Amino acid sequence: MSKKTEFSTVLDEPIPLSEFSLTANNGSIFNIESLKEKWSLLFFGYTNCPDVCPLTLHQLSQANKELESKVEHLPNIIMISVDPDRDTTKILDKYVTSFTENVIGATGSIAEIKKLTGQLGIFFEANKSEGKNYSVNHSAAVILINKEAEFHAVFSAPHSTDHFIKDLPKIL
Numbered sequence: 741m742s743k744k745t746e747f748s749t750v751l752d753e754p755i756p757l758s759e760f761s762l763t764a765n766n767g768s769i770f771n772i773e774s775l776k777e778k779w780s781l782l783f784f785g786y787t788n789c790p791d792v793c794p795l796t797l798h799q800l801s802q803a804n805k806e807l808e809s810k811v812e813h814l815p816n817i818i819m820i821s822v823d824p825d826r827d828t829t830k831i832l833d834k835y836v837t838s839f840t841e842n843v844i845g846a847t848g849s850i851a852e853i854k855k856l857t858g859q860l861g862i863f864f865e866a867n868k869s870e871g872k873n874y875s876v877n878h879s880a881a882v883i884l885i886n887k888e889a890e891f892h893a894v895f896s897a898p899h900s901t902d903h904f905i906k907d908l909p910k911i912l
Contacts, residue, residue, distance in 0.1 A: 745910055747895060747903035754890035760855040762820065762848035765833035770846040775889040779815035779912055781904075782883040784862050786823035786876050787835040793819070794839075796880065796899055801840040803904035811912050814842075815884070820856065821847035822864035823876050860891055884911065 743750050757772055764770040781800055785793030800817045807814060819836055821827035824847045827835075832845035847853070857864060864878035880897035882904075893911055895903060 745893075745907045748884070748893045748907045748911065749896070750893040750911055751891065754886055754888070754892045755859070756888070756890050757859055757885070758855070760848075760852050762846040762852055762856070763829055765829050765836055765845035767829055770844070770848075772889050774846075775885050777887055778813065779887060779892075780818050780885040781815045782818050782820060782860070782885055784820045784822050784857060784864060784878055784881075786821050786878070787827050787831055788823065788873070789876070792878075792880050792897070796882065796897075797836070797839045797843060799899050799901045800882065800904060801843065802901045803908065804840070804842065806901070806905050807908060810909050813912070815908065815912065816844055817842060818844045818846065820853065821845065822853060822857070822878050823866060824848060824850060824853065825866070884908075 743752065759772050762770040783796055797819060804814045804817060821832055827847050829847065832847055836843040836845035860883050862879045864876060866876045867874045882895040882899065883891060884893040886892040
């Protein structure tokens with residue numbers, strides 16, 4: 741069971757995450773330990789995404805700016821790339837820091853990405869038959885991870901800055 745806030749679904753019993761190993765945009769290891777001690781908003785996307793990814797990262801960044809005076813600790817904003825063949829840590833770093841310096845990007849092997857997406861019910865699939873400018877189908881959900889690195893809540897698309905501003909203070 742879960743309870744519905746206005747724009748998100750909060751799990752009655754948060755689900756502990758199991759180990760995975762990715763690389764953050766600054767070159768450091770990004771794993772389950774990286775998610776502990778601070779709330780995190782996880783979004784799965786890719787830097788060549790024409791619409792959903794840049795819009796969602798913009799909305800999350802704007803929400804954090806608005807919430808600065810309303811919550812004690814702002815959640816991390818983390819974009820996990822589901823396109824590791826094109827999204828190197830250098831490309832990911834340039835992309836995520838263009839939204840705000842507080843966004844973390846991470847990527848890794850498809851196997852390691854799937855270790856995380858599988859636990860969260862996130863779908864993604866690269867359309868490599870389209871050629872070198874291929875698209876990647878992916879879930880647009882934003883996952884809220886609590887300080888114990890547990891799956892705590894989900895914001896389903898379509899998103900808006902106001903949805904995050906209204907629900908996050910209630911959950912955090």
